[in-house]
Amino acid sequence: xxxxRTARAVIAxxxxxxxxxxxxxxxxxxxxxxxxxxxxxxxNAVDMRAQxxxxxxxxxxxxxxxxxxxxxxxxxxxxxxxxxxxDRLTTISDISVTDLxxxxxxxxxxxxxxxxxxxxxxxxxxAGHWYIADITQSQSHPDPFDPELDAxxxxxxxxxxxxxxxxxxxxxxxxxxxxxxxxxLAMTWHGVATAYDDVVALEWxxxxxxxxxxxxxxxxxxxxxxxxxxxNSWAWLHTGAASETTRLDDGSLQFTVTxxxxxxxxxxxxxxxxQPTSAVSRExxxxxxxxxxxxxxxxxxxxxxxxQREARERLVxxxxxxxxxxLLVVGALVGAKRACAQGRRHTEAxxxxxxxxxxxPAAAAALITDVMPGIQGSRDDRxxxxxxxxxxxxxxxxxxxxxxxxxxxxDLSRADCVSIGQLIASDPRREADAAGMCTLVIMPRVxxxxxxxxxxxxxxxxxxxxxxxxxxxxxxxxxFGQMQAALKDWRQGYAWLRGFEDACNAExxxxxxxxxGGAGARILGVAAMIASWLTAFIYTAAVGQxxxxxxxxxPLLFAAxxxxxxxxxxxxxxxGEAYADQVGGLMRYMEDFSxxxxxxxxxxxxxxxxxxxxxxxxxSDKLMEQMERAYPQLADPEWxxxxxxxxxxxxxxxxxxxxxxxxxxxxMHGMHAGGSFSSMVSNSFSSVGSxxxxxxxxxxxxxxxxGSRSSGGGGSFRSGxxxxxxxxSGGGRGGAR
Numbered sequence: 001x002x003x004x005r006t007a008r009a010v011i012a013x014x015x016x017x018x019x020x021x022x023x024x025x026x027x028x029x030x031x032x033x034x035x036x037x038x039x040x041x042x043x044n045a046v047d048m049r050a051q052x053x054x055x056x057x058x059x060x061x062x063x064x065x066x067x068x069x070x071x072x073x074x075x076x077x078x079x080x081x082x083x084x085x086x087d088r089l090t091t092i093s094d095i096s097v098t099d100l101x102x103x104x105x106x107x108x109x110x111x112x113x114x115x116x117x118x119x120x121x122x123x124x125x126x127a128g129h130w131y132i133a134d135i136t137q138s139q140s141h142p143d144p145f146d147p148e149l150d151a152x153x154x155x156x157x158x159x160x161x162x163x164x165x166x167x168x169x170x171x172x173x174x175x176x177x178x179x180x181x182x183x184x185l186a187m188t189w190h191g192v193a194t195a196y197d198d199v200v201a202l203e204w205x206x207x208x209x210x211x212x213x214x215x216x217x218x219x220x221x222x223x224x225x226x227x228x229x230x231x232n233s234w235a236w237l238h239t240g241a242a243s244e245t246t247r248l249d250d251g252s253l254q255f256t257v258t259x260x261x262x263x264x265x266x267x268x269x270x271x272x273x274x275q276p277t278s279a280v281s282r283e284x285x286x287x288x289x290x291x292x293x294x295x296x297x298x299x300x301x302x303x304x305x306x307x308q309r310e311a312r313e314r315l316v317x318x319x320x321x322x323x324x325x326x327l328l329v330v331g332a333l334v335g336a337k338r339a340c341a342q343g344r345r346h347t348e349a350x351x352x353x354x355x356x357x358x359x360x361p362a363a364a365a366a367l368i369t370d371v372m373p374g375i376q377g378s379r380d381d382r383x384x385x386x387x388x389x390x391x392x393x394x395x396x397x398x399x400x401x402x403x404x405x406x407x408x409x410x411d412l413s414r415a416d417c418v419s420i421g422q423l424i425a426s427d428p429r430r431e432a433d434a435a436g437m438c439t440l441v442i443m444p445r446v447x448x449x450x451x452x453x454x455x456x457x458x459x460x461x462x463x464x465x466x467x468x469x470x471x472x473x474x475x476x477x478x479x480f481g482q483m484q485a486a487l488k489d490w491r492q493g494y495a496w497l498r499g500f501e502d503a504c505n506a507e508x509x510x511x512x513x514x515x516x517g518g519a520g521a522r523i524l525g526v527a528a529m530i531a532s533w534l535t536a537f538i539y540t541a542a543v544g545q546x547x548x549x550x551x552x553x554x555p556l557l558f559a560a561x562x563x564x565x566x567x568x569x570x571x572x573x574x575x576g577e578a579y580a581d582q583v584g585g586l587m588r589y590m591e592d593f594s595x596x597x598x599x600x601x602x603x604x605x606x607x608x609x610x611x612x613x614x615x616x617x618x619x620s621d622k623l624m625e626q627m628e629r630a631y632p633q634l635a636d637p638e639w640x641x642x643x644x645x646x647x648x649x650x651x652x653x654x655x656x657x658x659x660x661x662x663x664x665x666x667x668m669h670g671m672h673a674g675g676s677f678s679s680m681v682s683n684s685f686s687s688v689g690s691x692x693x694x695x696x697x698x699x700x701x702x703x704x705x706x707g708s709r710s711s712g713g714g715g716s717f718r719s720g721x722x723x724x725x726x727x728x729s730g731g732g733r734g735g736a737r
Contacts, residue, residue, distance in 0.1 A: 055280060076175070081168075083731040089192055122171070134166055195284070199273055204270070239264060332563035365379055399440055406430055407439060533557065587619065590626065593626040
């Protein structure tokens with residue numbers, strides 16, 4: 001148990017140290033630069049709204065909040081530059097500029113150079129006007145640009161494209177410096193979207209990698225035309241800066257990017273199912289939906305891997321001074337050591353326990369995690385699988401290998417294992433079908449005598465989930481593939497799944513197996529953490545010695561966090577130690593079963609319950625190996641038909657040995673090269689639970705996940721953008737002169 005707790009404590013300490021290191025460096029640069037390092041022109045905030053029109057154009061409204069630092073000459077001109085391309089943005093029209101600070105609407109004029117006027121002449125002649133110019137050949141000597149006459153002729157995506165660089169600028173009164181100047185730029189981008197056979201797609205890049213003006217905060221909203229919703233549209237935000245995203249019911253994408261540095265881009269990639277009434281002017285043959293989805297998944301995966309690599313590299317650097325840091329938090333470490341000693345079990349554990357424990361399979365799956373850390377499989381999966389198998393042993397449900405289609409015409413509620421096994425063995429196609437799928441049967445007794453099943457709370461809750469799945473499918477017989485498809489977009493399913501999880505937690509809490517502990521050590525560790533933060537603040541903000549903060553404060557923080565995190569949160573009660581003896585002893589008994597000489601006759605009822613708890617412990621495969629060694633006669637199909645047919649779990653696990661011996665697909669694939677029938681059920685059923693969780697509304701999820709959402713037609717990402725490709729329409733970059 002100690003090694004796993006230590007690992008978690010190290011990770012927690014590294015994360016806290018990383019955050020503090022970033023703050024220390026920022027404070028250090030602020031202290032040293034005292035404002036000298038600030039960009040001369042920057043955005044306090046930028047808000048962007050893009051409305052996709054029916055013809056594939058974009059109506060864009062951008063609000064810029066400029067911050068202008070003092071320099072040798074006054075500021076006179078703001079500008080935004082865009083790249084026109086015949087395959088994604090042919091021209092820009094319907095331009096308007098408004099000074100939101102004064103309420104003045106600017107009028108169009110020709111280009112004026114700020115260097116050619118004095119303050120009075122500029123303010124009287126040029127200020128209050130905007131312009132659009134062609135800067136393809138020269139930014140200092142731009143050419144006139146007419147949105148209609150100089151528009152590019154649209155070409156297909158992938159063909160050689162014509163390009164032009166244009167600048168939209170507006171002249172402000174001569175300004176020495178300003179903490180905030182707000183302007184609204186509205187315009188229409190033409191020829192942005194492309195209509196393919198299946199989708200309409202476009203990319204909107206308001207900030208390109210060529211943009212040198214940083215922004216403290218960027219917010220944006222992309223809105224689809226009427227008829228498009230979240231269910232038939234997709235959207236991705238590409239940026240390397242910190243970001244958050246939200247999809248609304250009408251498909252709109254809202255995003256926030258913080259601390260956008262110069263040279264970082266924001267590229268919005270969207271697509272929607274093509275409507276029969278689509279009026280998009282640029283059409284191109286071919287289907288692009290799957291290609292775009294695969295590209296976005298690939299780029300998200302690459303970005304995630306890059307972030308993981310960077311995090312691991314940082315952790316290594318922060319762990320190096322851990323030895324020195326431990327010397328500075330001796331008190332916290334001593335307290336943590338004492339807390340760990342108090343958290344250990346005080347009684348000698350029983351070596352073996354032969355009876356099923358006095359608790360539900362779900363409670364056993366939770367308790368074994370505390371007794372023996374490192375158990376294979378997640379606790380949630382083990383709880384769900386073992387509870388399902390328990391329902392099988394109690395006669396609430398039955399499970400047969402193969403898809404439901406393979407049993408069409410058979411009444412599985414009255415079938416027996418022997419006849420089904422012989423049916424599978426007689427047909428190679430049925431053997432192949434049994435390799436990767438299981439069929440679940442809701443038994444009639446569930447509807448007529450549920451109370452007689454004597455189900456515990458977690459078993460009853462899981463049965464409710466299965467009944468809801470049966471209702472959505474419309475049959476009491478279904479395979480896991482049908483179940484997963486039926487629950488894929490079931491947003492209310494999370495409530496039923498949460499009911500099962502709550503039941504599991506309640507059963508575990510009812511054991512009263514543990515009590516809180518280690519509070520004193522954690523308080524001492526937190527006190528040491530606060531002390532390290534104070535020293536870092538003093539070293540950096542007061543005296544400007546970043547090196548002291550890095551060399552002393554951060555190791556102290558690491559060690560303090562380690563001490564607080566390693567302290568156990570709970571300790572076993574006397575009753576809990578008795579329960580721990582049962583689950584730990586039973587697990588060891590199952591793993592060593594073949595070594596016992598007093599096993600007695602083969603008892604399918606007892607072995608059925610053994611297999612339930614083996615699934616709770618994550619040792620289903622090990623148990624079957626021991627079972628085969630103890631009872632080699634299981635290799636005889638006739639013997640299995642006579643002695644193992646009373647329990648489906650035992651029977652199908654016995655049948656897999658026969659299938660494996662003659663090289664059947666049922667053993668090599670469905671059983672993962674010899675794994676137990678329970679393993680097959682677990683692998684199938686865990687994906688069902690994941691599907692229900694993936695269908696949860698964002699606000700109901702226990703944690704957020706970033707990345708593309710491929711289920712259904714619905715859309716994009718849940719928590720933020722990723723460093724995908726750039727180069728969308730516009731390639732915006734802005735600044736001031």
